[in-house]
Each structure stands twice: as C-alpha cells, then as structure tokens.
Amino acid sequence: MLELSRDPAQFRKDIRAWLASACPAEMKGRESHDGFAESDICWGGKRFEFSSPAQKEWMQNAASQGMTVPTWPVEYGGAGLSRDLQKIWLEELAAVGAKLPLQSFGIWMLGPALLAFGTEEQKKRFLPEIARGEIRWCQGYSEPGAGSDLANVQTRAEDMGDHWLINGQKIWTSYADQADWIFALVRTDRDAPKHKGISFMLIDMTSAGVTTKPIRLISGKSPFCETFFDNVKVPKEHGPGINAVVGEQNRGWDVAKHLLTHEREMIGSGSRGPLGGRSVGQIISSDSDLNGNPVLRAEAMKYEIDSMAVDLTLDRYKDMAGVGVPIGNASSMLKYQGTELNKRGYELLMSLTGMDAAEWDSTHGELASEWLRTKANSIEGGTSEVMLDIIAKRVLELPYK
C-alpha cells in the first residue's frame, strides 16, 4: 500500500500520480463518475460479471489502496480519508473522467451501519470483504404489507437455540438474484410493539430455502425481485463471535433507521452531475427549435438553477457529516430534493429529445428506460411523502395525533 500524504496539496499530487498508473486508460475519459447509471456500475460480488478486464483491474488496484471505501478506517479496508481529502479524490477522479472503482449496497448501506452498530468481529468479518468487492449485498426491508409502514415487517425469525428459522417474503429486493448476502429486517418478537420486535439480520443468500423471483420494471429491466424465505436456517453465529444479528436483538429498528439515513443521502446524490452523461444545456443549445421553445427554455433554466443549488446543499451536508455532525433526519430533505430534481431533469431530457427518445433504443442510448427508472427514485428508500412526513414530524416537530 502506497503511503498517501495527509497534506491536501501533497495528497492531490499523490493521488494524481497513483491514478496515472492504477486506473487503466480504458476506465478514464468517462462523462460522469458520480452518476447512478446502473448498467455501468462495478458492483463486485461472487456472481458479478465485469464489463471488461480493465474494470476488474481498476477495482482491485483501488481496493489494495483502500480507495474503494476511502473514508472507512484503514483496518477495515478503507483509506481513512477525511471529508476534505475525499473531495480532492473525487475531483481528481472527475478530472480524468474515471468512474468510482466499486459501488454497492455494502458500501452505501451496510458498511455505515456496521461501522456504527457492528461488533469488532462483525466489522472484521464483513467490511474488508465489501471493500475488496468480493461480496455483494442486497437489502431485505420491504414486504408486501410493509412498504412505507416498514416497521410492519412480518418475516419471522424463530429462535431454535443454535440457529434462527426464517419464514416469510420480501419484495422489491433490488438485485436479490445477483447478491451473495442479504441484510434483512425480521421479526424476532411477535408480542412486542411493532418497532420493538425487529432484528437486523445478516443472511447468506445461498442458504437452503432462499429463492428469488425477478420482477420486470416499466423500464423493461428487471433489477428487483421477490425474495422468499422458506424454513431458512441462519446460524446464530457466522463464525466464532460473529453474531448474525447486528445491534441488539429486537432493537433492529435503530440499525434500520441509521442505515436509511445513509441510503437516502446516497439516493439524493443520484441527481448530481450530468444526467447519464447528458447535459440539458448542451442539448437545448444544439437546436434552434428547442432554444426557441419558450416553455422548454424556461424549464431548462429553472432546472439548472435548482440543480446547482441542490448540489451545493448536498456538499454542505456532507461537509457537516465530515466534521462529525450526523445528517440524521435532514437526509430526508436531501433525498426529497435530489430525487424530485432528478425526475424533473429526465422529464426535461425527454421533452428536449422528443420522438427520438420515444424509442427504447435511440440515438440518445437508453434514455427512455433511464427516464422511466427515475420514477422509482421518489419511491425507493422511502417515498417522497414519507420524507415530507419525517421533516414535518421530526425536524419541524409539527403537532400530530
């Protein structure tokens, strides 16, 4: 592992030099490093098929330097970067047009939850594996009867002494059919009030009795699944001292909520940068008919204004988190703003590209499919209505029944 300076100016030089050799040429010159174009993401995991040898090389080189999870502590596979150094890293990535070497639910969601709630044994067991891209996690929260009312989860975990016996169904589980493990909310106490009988459990997807069934989206793709648990045995310990439950038994709701703040900030951040490599400004100025359409022009102007301001806000809150102030319920505001903005951006792109983009496979790539996919942004990870509810109740403390 190369020693990277902690002095910002020197760190920038170090990173630049490291990038020059560690990031294959093929992985540079991309439009956006921070975008959410799902097809081009390096997800890692045992079943993942790399799009190219260069993609794999980039992930592995970055992992060996801790740069797949730069802000995580070094002992868990990270590089221990401060927020300031992380910003420099992202700037340098953008400068060479490289995408993030690895992105995953492990990095976005489970990692932060384990860092906050995991035991030393759990962190040692799972975090480095996530950092190296060797494991892919999926999120088993939602059920048919537990969407916005997430605490209503009914999937049961019965205590069988040395193991848990799991029965139930999850739904909308993104990439369940590609995942190696699932972090799931299960009911471990059916008599307790609904928030107090849930545990946050780590389950191997190859366990007997776990099955997945892909669900097709309106975009034509099938990124999510129904996930069934039929008498699935989960050992109480995944190895010596490695508890299958994260946090306290029956206190999984606390872990779940903490994880959601990270998930929401991440989904909100999906609005940043060019829309799948496309710029509203560039498209509108490429065609005098578009530029002369007063309604499109006004909408594009409003979109640019709002997206610049939302970007600043995302940065402001990340800076706050960087100096140790948790984002907490403000993550609901970031998610609400970011996702509603992203939907607007894609609506605008569809209007600008007119009938061209009304084809599945068009001169604008898979824009139609991406546009349809953005409609889920304000649903997944908690709906916009739920975000506004949280702001009203928890941030503003407005009275409620």
Place this chain on the structure above:
Amino acid sequence: MESLLLNEDETMLRDAARGFLDASAPVTAFRKVRDEGTGFDRGLWAEMAQMGWAGVLVPENQGGADMGHRAAGILAEEMGKTLVASPFISSAVIAATTLRAAASDRLSGIADGSTIYALAIDEGAKFNPAGVAMEAIQSGNAFKLSGKKAFVAEGRNANRVLVLARTAGAAGEAEGLTLFDLDADRAGLTRDAIAAIDGRDYARMNFDNVDATGDDVVGEVGGGLAALQQGLNAGQAAVAAELGGVSAGAFGMTAQYLKDRKQFGVLIGTFQALQHRAAHLWAEIEVTASAIANAGRMLDTHPNDAAVAVSLAKARATKTAKLAVSEGVQMHGGIGMTDEFDMGFFMKRARVGAEWFGDYGYHAAIVAAARGF
C-alpha cells in the same frame, strides 16, 4: 358559444363506446398487442369500423357515419381510457378530414376500415411541419420524392400515406410544401419498424426517388400546409381527447388504489397528503375536459377558427396527462413501477402523446400569439 354538454346522441355514443371497449378492448387487450408487437389488433379495428367509428368523419354518401369532431373526440377519449391501439387518429381523423376537405374519392375505404392511412410529416425529434426538407422534384406533371421521415404512426401497417414534401424553398420555410397521397407500397418507399415505448405501430420511412404525379397531390402544389390545416387541427384535438382519456384512466386506477391499499393499519386514502393531491388531479382533469370539448365543438361549428381552441386543448391535455401518470405511479409506490401493473402503459402513452403533433410549448406559443403576445 355552443354548449359543451353532451347532447343525447353524444351521450349514447359515449355509453356505447364505453360498453364496447370495456368488454372487447380493456387494457389487457393492449397488453397483448404490446407483447406480440403487432402495433394494433386488426380484428378490433374491423369491429370498430363496423360500428361506424372509422367513418366518424366521412360523409354518409361515402359510407361514413358523419358524426363530427366532438363525436370523434368522445371516441378518442374512451379509447384513451383503456389504451386502445388503433389507426383511429391517423386514418379516421386526420386522413379523413384532410381528404374530405380536398374532395378526394378515397373516403369510403377509410370508412369501411380497409384503407389505413399514415401521416408522414416530421423528419426530426420535434413536431415541425415547416422544417420538412424532403424533396419532391417536379418536372411537368411528374414528381420524384426523396428523403426520410421519422416516427410515422401506423407506418408499418398503413396501406396509404399522406406525405409532406418540399417542391420549393428550404427547410424552415412554411411555403413550398406539397402534400401527396401515395400508395404505401410504391416503388422506392421503404419502411423500418420502430420499437416505441408505447408499444404501438411506428416506422421510419425512406423515400428514394419515389414517383408521383399531379393526381397524387392533395390541394395545391406548394399549398401543402393549407391542405393539411384542417386535418392536423382535427388530429391535434383527437390526441388531446385521447390524452384526456389517458388521464382519466390513470386517475381511475389511482383513486381506486387509495381505497384499497392499507399502510399503518389504515387505507392510504385517509392520508390528507394524498387526498388533496387526488382532489387536485381531479380538478385539473375537469378543467382540461372543458378545453377538449370546446376544441371538438369549434371544429364542428367554426372549422376555420378552431386553431386556438385546439392548441388550448392539446396544451392542457398534455400537461394534465403528465400529472395524472406521474401521480399514478407515485401514489402506487413500488407496484406502480412494475410492468405487470398497467400504470406504466399510461405513462408511456402520455409521453408519446405529449410530443405527437406539438408539445406543450408549441401549442402554448400559438395560444399566446392569438392572445396578442
């Protein structure tokens, strides 16, 4: 001003259409068309022709039912509610209106459903008739047409095509355009199917020295836009009406879901945040319905003065349908995002309808100009 209320005949037409479509062409029928990739169901179209729908704007002496534009709007709206895929707007509305104004003798084929027309205007991503660049080079009474047309509705299944080409001037000029009425199998005309998001029939057309004569010209040489004017207005009004139906269909599903889905131990329709949005959507749909009805009435009573009414309807219907399908998906949560559920179909149809024959800004500009700014 004419009353916007439905008269007795129109009420009967609407009820009959609704009864027929609910039974014979619910959204599941469209799903089948989408899955099979046929563009539309010929059997269904034949039945609709038999009921007089294909001839709704064709005079009785040419086999039509001659019910007028308001009636055509009623049919389009009912078809929008269940997402019926058919050549109704291209053939029964636009071609019928255009050819009737030109006293063409091809109307009986439209009325009996055997002739399916496509309208080929646009060459780019946005609706812009004056932007036509396709050439029709004239020598004496003969023309040779060369160029490309993008995203032609009914382009695959049509057996005739109305095509706008340039006999003079340059792209961007409203003058110098001529409308031709051609057999879709004419030598030199090739068509490539498009896989469109709304699952209907579209094609790209390529004209490579296609021969035409003066007999194929609709209206005057150089007067293509004038020849199309009434047909286009009728088509825009029908698309608006269809979008009204799309809005109502999406809204109906959503309102029902608010009464069925429970979270937090209660029906989600009890949440005031959703109640108010559903109420707002309904209020929007009501306002748009007036604009749609008015466009039909104006086309029937003042066809040469109807353009603003039509643009008003198309602009409103575009905006309302966008709201209805966005709210539709959002208020359904995860299930609204699935292909197995119908809401996505409404969303994709609303997107294409928003662009077809002019988007919100195109029509808003026409209204603004008429209002003196």
